Structures are given as structure tokens and as C-alpha cells.
Amino acid sequence: MATTAAAATLVLGGGSGTALAAAQALPPHVFAPYYETYTPGSPAALSAQSGAKYLTLAFLQTEARGSCTPYWNGDTNKPVSQAVFGSDVSTMRANGGDVIPSFGGYAADNGGTELADSCTDVGAIAQAYENVITTYGVTRLDLDIEDNSLTDTAGIDRRNKAVRQVQDWAASTGRTVQFSYTLPTTAHGLADSGLAVLNNAVANGARVDVVNIMTFDYYDGATHDMAADTVSAADGLHDQLARLYPDKSSDALWAMTGVTEMPGIDDYGPAETFTVQDAAKVADWAASRGVNTLSFWALQRDNGGCPGTKGSDTCSGLQQNTWDFSHAFAPFTSTDTFERQ
Numbered sequence: 439m440a441t442t443a444a445a446a447t448l449v450l451g452g453g454s455g456t457a458l459a460a461a462q463a464l465p466p467h468v469f470a471p472y473y474e475t476y477t478p479g480s481p482a483a484l485s486a487q488s489g490a491k492y493l494t495l496a497f498l499q500t501e502a503r504g505s506c507t508p509y510w511n512g513d514t515n516k517p518v519s520q521a522v523f524g525s526d527v528s529t530m531r532a533n534g535g536d537v538i539p540s541f542g543g544y545a546a547d548n549g550g551t552e553l554a555d556s557c558t559d560v561g562a563i564a565q566a567y568e569n570v571i572t573t574y575g576v577t578r579l580d581l582d583i584e585d586n587s588l589t590d591t592a593g594i595d596r597r598n599k600a601v602r603q604v605q606d607w608a609a610s611t612g613r614t615v616q617f618s619y620t621l622p623t624t625a626h627g628l629a630d631s632g633l634a635v636l637n638n639a640v641a642n643g644a645r646v647d648v649v650n651i652m653t654f655d656y657y658d659g660a661t662h663d664m665a666a667d668t669v670s671a672a673d674g675l676h677d678q679l680a681r682l683y684p685d686k687s688s689d690a691l692w693a694m695t696g697v698t699e700m701p702g703i704d705d706y707g708p709a710e711t712f713t714v715q716d717a718a719k720v721a722d723w724a725a726s727r728g729v730n731t732l733s734f735w736a737l738q739r740d741n742g743g744c745p746g747t748k749g750s751d752t753c754s755g756l757q758q759n760t761w762d763f764s765h766a767f768a769p770f771t772s773t774d775t776f777e778r779q
Contacts, residue, residue, distance in 0.1 A: 439472060439496065439543055439582065439652065439698075439735045458520060458527060458575035461536050463614045464492065466693065467729065469767045470538055472496045472736040474751055475523070476511040481537065482529035484737055488764040491535030491771065494580055494733060495523065498539055498570065499546035499553065506557035508541065508566050518566075518573050527574050539570050540580035540620070547587035554597035555590050563600035568607060571615060578616040580650070588622075588631035594638050601644040618648035618696060618731065625656055625667040627674020636682055648730050650696030651675055654704040654712065661709040665716035668697055669723055689728055696731030697724060701739050701763040702754025703747065714758055717766035725770060732770045740764050 464470075470492040473481050481493050498508040498518070510516035510523070527537050546552040557563050567579060581601075587593060601617050608615035619639075621632040628636075628651065639646050653668040672695060679691045686694075699720065704710045724732050734740075736751065741760040743753035754763070 439584075457572050458524060460575045460613060461531060461577055463577050464536065464538075464616070465771055465773050467725070467731075467770055467772045468492050469732045469770045470494045471734045471740075471764065471767070472540065472698070474736045474738050475516075476513075477738055477751065479738075480526055481523065482526040482533075485530050485535060486533065488737060488740060488761045489768045490737060490764045491530065491533060491768075492538070493530070493535070493737065494538040494540050496540045496736070497543035497546060497582065498541045499543065499551040500556040501551070503550040503556050505551075506553070506559055506562040506566065508553050508570070512546070512551050518570050520573060524574065527576075537574065537576060538578045538580050538618070539574065539576060540582050541567075542582035542584070542587060542620075544582075544585055547583060547585040550586070552583070552587050552593065554600065555587055555593035558592075558596065560596050560599045560603065563596060564603035564607070567600060567604045571604070571608075571613070577614045578618060578647070580618045580620055582620040583632075583635055584620075584622050584652075588635065591634075594635055595642070598635075598639045598642040598644040601639065602642050605645055616647035617645070618650050619646055620650040620652060620696070620698060622655070623651035623653060623671045623675065625658070625660075625662065625671050625674075627671060627678050633678060633682075636679075640682060646694070648694055648696045649675060649679065650698055650731055650733065652698045652700075652735070654698075654700035654710060654735075655706055656710060657706050664699070664710060664712040665719040665723075668699065668716075668720050672697060672727070672729070692728045693730050695727075695729050696733065697729060698733040698735060699763075700735050702756040702758070703749070705749035707748045711756075713756065714762045714766060717763050721767050721770050725772075732767050734763060734767070737764070 473493040499512045742758040747755045
């Protein structure tokens with residue numbers, strides 16, 4: 439997903455503060471749209487307004503190649519600290535939700551500031567992950583790996599070795615920690631580069647809890663039925679995961695599947711337009727399959743403020759009511775069965 443490293447205009451105070459208490463594990467079926475942390479505003483406020491109780495906070499990256507310290511959007515004025523988003527996290531938990539911090543994103547993956555591409559010390563990468571987990575008390579980290587990060591084989595290997603170290607640390611300290619990999623997809627499943635990331639995780643003994651495919655920006659020159667192609671992409675992923683994890687049942691594979699949409703007109707243009715009606719279809723399908731995570735890029739796009747515009751960070755390009763996509767996906771969050779409200 440596209441982002442800029444220095445777009446934020448709201449600077450919050452530094453200092454580590456007191457770490458937040460560990461949260462409960464996420465629901466087995468969770469809607470957690472991405473929230474662009476580089477825009478002004480409050481995640482907790484938009485969570486309450488939209489009805490999206492769980493948010494994926496994007497993105498954490500280093501300020502420059504070679505660094506081992508992640509900051510929000512690579513901005514040294516926004517460190518991993520309870521003073522930065524800590525109060526939002528507390529408010530969202532009090533309202534029955536939570537957050538998933540996300541590392542990477544297109545800009546970081548393109549520019550070499552994705553943590554494991556930037557830092558050559560596996561232990562330091564693992565420590566950075568642990569610091570985010572303990573500072574915010576979270577139970578899942580998202581790793582958004584695309585563009586150049588998909589071909590940086592050394593970074594891929596370091597990342598998965600660090601994930602394994604964090605999982606060993608979590609097991610030894612009694613913490614619940616999940617990792618999701620967010621990866622680009624074709625309309626029929628992961629490309630070889632995405633599969634290579636997962637194969638390396640298996641080789642390193644790193645458990646991947648969720649494989650979250652970005653079902654947009656196909657850039658293949660075709661006109662897409664975005665809901666139908668979400669299903670075909672996920673079916674392709676399911677077959678790929680079955681080969682990668684032959685001991686897992688079909689239900690278990692769906693339970694480690696995530697889908698991230700882009701509301702409205704994506705970066706490619708009108709040939710790839712995801713509608714509110716598509717969202718309803720995808721939510722029903724995901725519930726019927728027992729999918730783990732539904733998401734979209736991004737919460738700030740869920741409004742009709744720019745009809746006809748593609749790939750905006752702040753609006754969908756459709757004529758829609760504010761929060762139409764959030765309202766379509768919100769009922770998916772569940773510990774059991776799905777019921778459309």
C-alpha cells in the first residue's frame with residue numbers, strides 16, 4: 439500500500455511512558471482496516487465514528503537505510519512510545535477494540551527503510567518487534583512486504599529469523615503474539631515472490647498466523663470484477679497454502695487467510711473499482727469460508743469526497759456515504775458466526 443514517510447503534520451510528544459498492559463487475543467474473525475498514521479487525526483476518533491473497532495496502524499519504518507530503529511512513518515518525532523498513539527490504543531480497548539501495528543508498506547519497501555531490509559542485525563530486528571509489542575501491549579504485528587522487499591532475499595531471511603526469535607520469546611514469557619504477512623496477489627493467488635517469503639518462513643521455523651492478500655492493484659490490463667477476483671485470488675492462495683502446509687486442514691488454511699481491499703477506484707484506475715455492493719459480497723463470502731481477517735486500504739478513504747479520482751489517500755473516488763465500506767465489513771468481526779446487520 440502506498441504511503442509517504444513525512445506526510446504527518448500532527449507531532450506528538452516523545453518519551454517512552456509506561457507500557458500498556460497486554461491485550462486479549464484478537465477475535466478469530468476480525469475486520470481491521472488500515473489507518474494512515476501519516477495523516478492528522480486520531481485513530482480512536484475515526485474508529486468510533488466509522489464503527490471499525492479494530493485498526494491496522496500503518497506504517498512503522500526506519501528513518502534511513504541502515505537504521506535498526508523503527509518510527510511511525512520513519513518520522514523521528516513519532517517514536518514507538520506510549521506518548522504516540524498510546525491514549526488512542528487505550529480508548530479503543532475501552533470501546534471493545536484494539537490495534538495491529540504494521541511494518542513496511544510500499545514507500546518503505548521501495549526505499550529500503552523497511553525494518554528488516556534496513557537493519558542487518560537479526561537480534562535488533564527482533565528487539566524492535568518486541569518493543570512495539572510491549573509498548574502497546576498488542577497481540578499481532580503485520581508485516582506489509584511488497585515491491586523491492588519481495589526480492590531482497592537477505593532482508594526476507596533476516597525478517598523471518600527475527601519473527602522466530604520473537605515467537606520463542608513470547609512462548610517463554612507466556613505472551614500471545616501473532617504475525618501476519620500482507621502480500622500483493624494476482625487474481626489467482628500469490629506470485630512466486632510472495633510464495634518465496636512464506637517458503638523462507640517455513641525454512642526458518644517462523645510461524646505465519648495470517649497471510650493477508652492485497653486484492654487490488656493487479657495492473658494486468660484487464661477489467662476486473664473485484665469481488666469475484668477476490669474469491670479467485672483467495673482460492674488460489676488456499677491451494678498454495680495447502681502445498682506449503684500439508685498437515686493443515688482446509689478449515690485451518692481459511693482460518694489463516696486475510697483479505698485487504700481498496701475501496702472505490704484503486705491506483706490502477708476505473709478498471710479496478712471495488713464498490714460498496716462488492717464489499718457486501720466479500721463480507722458474506724469471507725464469513726462463509728471462515729476467513730481470519732478482512733481489511734481495506736484505508737479508513738481515511740471511506741467517503742465520497744472525490745468522485746472519479748483514483749488512488750487517493752483521503753477518498754474512494756465513488757459517490758458513497760461516509761463509512762459505507764466500514765459498515766459493510768464491521769459485522770464480520772466475530773468469535774463465532776457472521777450475521778449481516
